[in-house]
Amino acid sequence: MLKLIVCIKQVPMVSELPWDSRTGTLKREMAEGMMNPACKHALEAALRIKREYGGHITAMTMGPPMAAEVLYEALTLGADRGVLLTDKQMAGADTMITSFTIARAIEKECPEFDLVICGSQTADSETAQVGPQLAEELNIPCAAYIESLECKDKCLRMTRLSDDFLETLEMDLPGLVTITTRQFRPRYATLSGLEEAFQFSGITTLNAADLGLSPEQIGMKASPTRILDVFSSTAEKKNHVMTGAVKKILEEVFEKFGDKIGSAMEKDLKTHEHSD
């Protein structure tokens, strides 16, 4: 049996919400926050390992109290236990400190783990840094962007596509992998399943003091990077704005810019209605 830890993050991501093409609206039941897509795939990888080799899955997340939602989702899908790291002092951590904090929680709550599984990246920051840094913190081997996994005698065989190289890798456990969204298509939680999960008592909540961490070691305070300034980035060009009937607009487009379109196509286009 393998002891697995899956690190999942809740991302508040209105712009990434699934789009209901039938009604033309966002699926707003998820508007509050959702499990980061790559983390879903990571969880799916863990669930498949559990099915194949037997295992125990701990889902762990650091975030505001609301982040417990993704742990309930994970429990519904088949995780055995949830660990929520939440503390105002932990807020604003960069990847350096996020991985530090999660590592301490792993050492405290499940020191005997075989495999830590992370998503390759989060949808809100997409740094893809937490996984590899967590492996450094725990001093275990790491392979990122994994697309398939096989386990034999506590040795993991993996494949990944890395910069146009299809690589087959092997490492002895304990170790850490990060999972992309290319494979391990996730299953979805049913609403009734979710309701049930909320009645489980499988979630442990820990704050900084529980982890024996002082305020100087965590959160924004401890993070090496600082945000100086945040600004909007829209670049504006002087341009032609065209409105009205589509047919008319396109005629004008070809009249004025037909040569640009034609030369990109390397074809000679008729740019005027009347030219032959």
Next chain:
Amino acid sequence: MKKTAKEIWVFGDYRNYFRNRVTLQLLAKSVELAKKTGSQVCAVIFGNGVQEYVNEYIAHGAEKVYVIDHDSLHEYHVETYVVLMEMIVRKYQPEMLLVGATCFGREFAPRVAKRVHTGLTADCVDLEINGDGLLVQTAPAFGGNLLAKIITPHHRPQMATVRAGVFKELPHDYHASGKVIPIPVPKRLPENRVRLIRSKHEPPRTNRIEDAKIVVCGGRGMGSKQKFKKLFALAELLGGEVGATRPVVYSGWADDDSLIGQAGRQIKPLLLLSFGISGAIQHTAALSDAKFIIAVNKNPEAPMMKMADVAIVADANQVCSALIREIRERIRS
């Protein structure tokens, strides 16, 4: 804070050399930064038989190249490279370390940062030096149309990763000369805990959208998978490639390889047709080299419309269909 050497380091990521120009692009940017800080631009290369890359980096702006060249380094290996980089960063204390955001770089850089305990900003879209001589790293933030300026005030080196295509390489200078600092490989390299069993070069899965002269790009405003298909017809007619935004890829209307943006591909078409795309920075970051942009959106205020040469305020589907008809008629037979 430790005292550092006046050196800007660029990690020499030479795998896929001809397709992967990001190291050269970083060298070019470093030359610019070094003018402000009075630093030396240095490349760092690990591997076996890497002399040709040493020469290339010198020709592209490196004044100094640190080289660890050894039989045992014939594999491109993250863990070993992390160990070596930690070792020489500790020894030489560069003030900055820039790494290309390739798959390899994105696994390598965070681990180096962790080991030397410093900050790392991922996927910068700009780098500059401020009045205090600090590296200001501009990166997209909070998932929207926002950019953040980030600094690493107290830890060294200041580290950043940058995607290919953000900066431009300098022309090859055949007369350039640079200093080469060979560094012996440490006697006891730790054993690789991750073993590379096989590595097969896999040509890119799709046509090279990066090189396409015409790109037809669609966003969520196309409405559905079915309607999105029209863009493929249009692209075929134009002899171009189809690109997509992230929500489109997530919804399965187009595959992963067509993602245009920071998390996907960088493009430089002569003509970009953009349909139903709002123009979030993560997407538009990849469009800066598009020569001529025609955007279609119902909303004239969408950022994508503001950066287009021609902004058509209309329904994306209608325009797409009409355009297919028009082009068919206008191609001289």
